[in-house]
Amino acid sequence: MQEATFLILTALASGSQHGYGIIADVREISGGGVQLRPGTLYTALERLRADGLIAVDREAIVDNRLRRYYRLTPAGSDRLAAEATRLRANATTALMRLSPAGGAAT
Amino acid sequence: MSARATRSAAPTRGTPGEAAQPVRQAVLERRYRRLLACYPHFFRHDSEEEILAVLMACARTRQRWPSLGEVADLVGSAIRMRLGPGRSSPPRAVTRAVRLMRVGAATEIAGLLIALATASSVQSVLVRQHVTFLAAQWHDLLLFIELGVPVPVGLWLWLAWANGRGHRWARSAFAGVFGTYTLIVLSKFVAGAATYAPADLFVVGIQWLIGLAVVLLLFSRSADTFYRHQSMPPTAAPRG
Structure with a gap:
């Protein structure tokens, strides 16, 4: 799973969000490291919808503009949980090997 | 925000x-x-x-x-x-149709090779049957066949790509091309091509059968659902 996809799913994990909200949330989650552009975001959203990982929650008109809110589907939650577990295991291994005790084992 | x-x-x-x-x-x-x-x-x-x-x-x-x-x-x-890939995976019927269309493109190349291999015998029969048939006309005909091959090859591959992505126009376009091709094959038979170019007509027959199979697959029920889905906006959401 690409980092942008992971971050988009993470942004939706706490509740439904619209496009601009996802961009802002991804920036916050990544500590400013990932700045999604609208084209990239909507290509990812289109793919995630087609894969059944997210779905449209509701739509609203704000300032005469369409705002569509997306939410995680159960399949999306499972996929995000599996990816987070995998990343955590990798990170734990990396940190363990970087620690003095882990390094001494080599 | x-x-x-x-x-x-x-x-x-x-x-x-x-x-x-x-x-x-x-x-x-x-x-x-x-x-x-x-x-x-x-x-x-x-x-x-x-x-x-x-x-x-x-x-x-x-x-x-x-x-x-x-x-x-x-x-x-x-x-x-x-x-990129379409919005959803095509059903087996469309996947098979796309594969067959690629085979169809390959048969165009095979058809060209057979036409070149049997050119001399076809020419001699044509000259015998039609005394007015000139060598220059034959040369032009061969040149037309050689230069024209990229067109049907490209058409097969382009329609294969478009159908794989679920474009409804591509399905209709293939049906139209197949109908036209059927008329051309019939006209060749009427002109007696079977008597002087049997090998070439064999390839034409194979291509026609491939085309028929593709049409049947593209218009099957599962393919119909796929094309309808691809042309519709995804998931409607309640307004609120």
């Missing part, structure tokens, strides 16, 4: 710069729309207004032109969306 998202609410009174802001926004919006025209029809139909709202929310206060980064992002994403 919401303050920025709702910035498009235009001020009605203020400095001249503020008064010009709605005009600037209208100009910028028009330019964004031109870029969004690069996207596939289904995406524009479903998401153009939505992505436009996000683009306008992300725009700087006095921005009049899309930035280079935005142009690259939108055009690149549009190309990826057009060239």
